Amino acid sequence: xxxxxxxxxxxxxxxxxxxxxxxxxxxxxxxxxxxxxxxxxxxxxxxxxxxxxxxxxxxxxxxxxxxxxxxxxxxxxxxxxxxxxxxxxxxxxxxxxxxxxxxxxxxxxxxxxxxxxxxxxxxxxxxxxxxxxxxxxxxxxxxxxxxxxxxxxxx
Amino acid sequence: xxxxxxxxxxxxxxxxxxxxxxxxxxxxxxxxxxxxxxxxxxxxxxxxxxxxxxxxxxxxxxxxxxxxxxxxxxxxxxxxxxxxxxxxxxxxxxxxxxxxxxxxxxxxxxxxxxxxxxxxxxxxxxxxxxxxxxxxxxxxxxxxxxxxxxxxxxxxxxxxxxxxxxxxxxxxxxxxxxxxxxxxxxxxxxxxxxxxxxxxxxxxxxxxxxxxxxxxxxxxxxxxxxxxxxxxxxxxxxxxxxxxxxxxxxxxxxxxxxxxxxxxxxxxxxxxxxxxxxxxxxxxxxxxxxxxxxxxxxxxxxxxxxxxxxxxxxxxxxxxxxxxxxxxxxxxxxxxxxxxxxxxxxxxxxxxxxxxxxxxxxxxxxxxxxxxxxxxxxxxxxxxxxxxxxxxxxxxxxxxxxxxxxxxxxxxxxxxxxxxxxxxxxxxxxxxxxxxxxxxxxxxxxxxxxxxxxxxxxxxxxxxxxxxxxxxxxxxxxxxxxxxxxxxxxxxxxxxxxxxxxxxxxxxxxxxxxxxxxxxxxxxxxxxxxxxxxxxxxxxxxxxxxxxxxxxxxxxxxxxxxxxxxxxxxxxxxxxxxxxxxxxxxxxxxxxxxxxxxxxxxxxxxxxxxxxxxxxxxxxxxxxxxxxxxxxxxxxxxxxxxxxxxxxxxxxxxxxxxxxxxxxxxxxxxxxxxxxxxxxxxxxxxxxxxxxxxxxxxxxxxxxxxxxxxxxxxxxxxxxxxxxxxxxxxxxxxxxxxxxxxxxxxxxxxxxxxxxxxxxxxxxxxxxxxxxxxxxxxxxxxxxxxxxxxxx
Ligand code: FES
Ligand code: FES
Numbered sequence: 048x049x050x051x052x053x054x055x056x057x058x059x060x061x062x063x064x065x066x067x068x069x070x071x072x073x074x075x076x077x078x079x080x081x082x083x084x085x086x087x088x089x090x091x092x093x094x095x096x097x098x099x100x101x102x103x104x105x106x107x108x109x110x111x112x113x114x115x116x117x118x119x120x121x122x123x124x125x126x127x128x129x130x131x132x133x134x135x136x137x138x139x140x141x142x143x144x145x146x147x148x149x150x151x152x153x154x155x156x157x158x159x160x161x162x163x164x165x166x167x168x169x170x171x172x173x174x175x176x177x178x179x180x181x182x183x184x185x186x187x188x189x190x191x192x193x194x195x196x197x198x199x200x201x202x
Numbered sequence: 203x204x205x206x207x208x209x210x211x212x213x214x215x216x217x218x219x220x221x222x223x224x225x226x227x228x229x230x231x232x233x234x235x236x237x238x239x240x241x242x243x244x245x246x247x248x249x250x251x252x253x254x255x256x257x258x259x260x261x262x263x264x265x266x267x268x269x270x271x272x273x274x275x276x277x278x279x280x281x282x283x284x285x286x287x288x289x290x291x292x293x294x295x296x297x298x299x300x301x302x303x304x305x306x307x308x309x310x311x312x313x314x315x316x317x318x319x320x321x322x323x324x325x326x327x328x329x330x331x332x333x334x335x336x337x338x339x340x341x342x343x344x345x346x347x348x349x350x351x352x353x354x355x356x357x358x359x360x361x362x363x364x365x366x367x368x369x370x371x372x373x374x375x376x377x378x379x380x381x382x383x384x385x386x387x388x389x390x391x392x393x394x395x396x397x398x399x400x401x402x403x404x405x406x407x408x409x410x411x412x413x414x415x416x417x418x419x420x421x422x423x424x425x426x427x428x429x430x431x432x433x434x435x436x437x438x439x440x441x442x443x444x445x446x447x448x449x450x451x452x453x454x455x456x457x458x459x460x461x462x463x464x465x466x467x468x469x470x471x472x473x474x475x476x477x478x479x480x481x482x483x484x485x486x487x488x489x490x491x492x493x494x495x496x497x498x499x500x501x502x503x504x505x506x507x508x509x510x511x512x513x514x515x516x517x518x519x520x521x522x523x524x525x526x527x528x529x530x531x532x533x534x535x536x537x538x539x540x541x542x543x544x545x546x547x548x549x550x551x552x553x554x555x556x557x558x559x560x561x562x563x564x565x566x567x568x569x570x571x572x573x574x575x576x577x578x579x580x581x582x583x584x585x586x587x588x589x590x591x592x593x594x595x596x597x598x599x600x601x602x603x604x605x606x607x608x609x610x611x612x613x614x615x616x617x618x619x620x621x622x623x624x625x626x627x628x629x630x631x632x633x634x635x636x637x638x639x640x641x642x643x644x645x646x647x648x649x650x651x652x653x654x655x656x657x658x659x660x661x662x663x664x665x666x667x668x669x670x671x672x673x674x675x676x677x678x679x680x681x682x683x684x685x686x687x688x689x690x691x692x693x694x695x696x697x698x699x700x701x702x703x704x705x706x707x708x709x710x711x712x713x714x715x716x717x718x719x720x721x722x723x724x725x726x727x728x729x730x731x732x733x734x735x736x737x738x739x740x741x742x743x744x745x746x747x748x749x750x751x752x753x754x755x756x757x758x759x760x761x762x763x764x765x766x767x768x769x770x771x772x773x774x775x776x777x778x779x780x781x782x783x784x785x786x787x788x789x790x791x792x793x794x795x796x797x798x799x800x801x802x803x804x805x806x807x808x809x810x811x812x813x814x815x816x817x818x819x820x821x822x823x824x825x826x827x828x829x830x831x832x833x834x835x836x837x838x839x840x841x842x843x844x845x846x847x848x849x850x851x852x853x854x855x856x857x858x859x860x861x862x863x864x865x866x867x868x869x870x871x872x873x874x875x876x877x878x879x880x881x882x883x884x885x886x887x888x889x890x891x892x893x894x895x896x897x898x899x900x901x902x903x904x905x906x907x908x909x910x911x912x913x914x915x916x917x918x919x920x921x922x923x924x925x926x927x928x929x930x931x932x933x934x935x936x937x938x939x940x941x942x943x944x945x946x947x948x949x950x951x952x953x954x955x956x957x958x959x960x961x962x963x964x965x966x967x968x969x970x971x972x973x974x975x976x977x978x979x980x981x982x983x984x985x986x987x988x989x990x991x992x993x994x
Contacts, residue, residue, distance in 0.1 A: 064328070083406075087913065139221070144228065145713035174923050
């Protein structure tokens, strides 16, 4: 069936099986492979994208459910001129990533978390990112990155 | 401390240079194996055994074959001529080690839940996965062997062709009588039994492989989410029977490994064999719940450790008996894992008498193999827990027992009773620094206060002082352990005509930031901007030689090879400069990319000009070959021995049994520090993994041999909410083993943190008479231990 949505500001329309998950729609049909798949139980958050500005694990949503919605993936976070989003910058400056596999989901989850809570404490950041797993960083520098981004975005 | 955006020139080593690999990972531009768009590729799916131990009585693939989109379905019988031999095990630790034949698909019998039974190829992933359900397999179930000691008893033998469940017995007992004597004369002895539970490594990127046949010539490119593209190339050539000259293995961005991608897996063999058979690209990506059973597990040991000590608590002998779980088959280095710890059961202590025995057995479970630290976390756990037990017996503190037993600084290089030469160390200085930073007195006072007040939440302080042998390394030593390869590393440094620099390395990163660190090593030596340096790796067509990345070896061995190659390139450039300036080489100085004549700095010749001269070759010194390039294969003379003091503070809720890690401090000594930012990241991640073993993770099986914790919903990889921020410090004792003076840091955190946390839990509860709690220290386990102790 035909689904149409806005992905990173562009209208995309594809013919897909009804059971296609949003994450597979983005990766396999639109070719945006920045969004990763890390599990099959909606536990890891590697697939996190924004749907109408709110973070969603894209493996928990069917492509048809996203019909007509606005999707932002990691590829759409930097400015069109290529300037990194403050969250991306904060992750680089604070070494918030190692292998980078969890990173797109982590960055997307963190940006939407800061929208809800622009001045979080460390404990709130930790709780807010509970749904996103990282095996490399021990979260220390991820938490630091998010706190740094909160500060730079609040300026 | 500030971070550095980009740095140019020498004096870059030791700076917090931001990682060059980040921008593409942060924007989704990086490609992991599953991201590769390969037109026309067939999707592979593997049907896995749902029973732990059974004879296969029938496999009916006919319904699956006729499903839409399915191209082929194969079983062992269909493919037995499509590979040249069984799956490789590269570490036959003893001459009589038993290694049952292991094929990519089961040959008449399945030996663990997850064992491959049949393979489907289809035009889409969903078609391939759907077809699995249409395959009918008849099983005649056998009793599974799940318990290690039961396996050892051989009452139920898994692999009848080898007649026993015992794969091998390996001993390191330099002087048995001396050990017995030390125990006979001991004023104190402790005898402890610890369980190293099985762990699922859980790299966030599942495994994936894509094999693409070349349009002509019979060549294949294998893209794999692997830590070991070079080893994989050799092993695939031998196992599948493809000339090594026809294979190119590429590891694209790899999403973590932790040892689990240091292997040669059935799916890699199948994908190559099937791409050859069907002359089509073949791709496969693991599901997470498949990863839990089809990718190796870590740990899995029963550890019996005994210490003998004199009246002062000075340890005189250590005796260790291990039973190690190999799982159903031997994977690439499965049998060698206990050996990587075998030499380290005396830890950082000067213990003159040593006895180590390991018996390794098969079980009907997923094969085990290297998991971050591989053997060394197990050894450190046993000795550090046992030292605390000894301290309690002797009646001294955990701090005091360690200070009495440290290898004294003046004994370095230290010849250990187990036969190693520890390169360098100053344990007491490191320990004192850690104790100072931690504020031990206040913590101890607080702990006592809570006990006295009858607080519900008790405090525990746990110490773990670790040492590891890493930087794997000296090929001759590896030979003495029967390891199937060397431990050298290859590097090429070339300065191109435009003065841009290519650094080719045989190391294969998967999150470690090699591009940044390796360019820093070259920039330091040449004094050129980092931006001029490109690091090429993880592609056997570009970097034909290499030993890849594992065992905290890449910097100590690979980084050193790069350092030496850079020196050689600089020497050649110097000869060119001297020739051009018509002076002797000794009369030249070099700084920031320019040679100058000593005493007349206006007479200068830039490195860039030397590069161009080497390229045009119009006027080179007599006999000099064109081009500015040096290749090095470097084999270090010894391992490196990083160490450090880790201290954990836990709060134990005596009513619920819940343990909270409230503080964690690590003071590591990894020798000279190339990039502190990267070092700290490695330590953080390592700590989290070790803490996870202590508190959360376990690959647990039911009595039928099913893995219960097979998804990320059941297997408790900790999130940010379960962990604190970590406090780090350092001491720096350069290693004399390599020219950079570095030691390695990739595994340190994991090795040290598990015993620190468990010692802290026992410390919180020891006044109740609790001496041990098994891992993971779940609320239930802790609560049961407390209620059993208080009921007494
Ligand atoms: S892929 Fe793991 S939560 Fe979506
Ligand atoms: S950076 Fe590797 S999983 Fe997070």
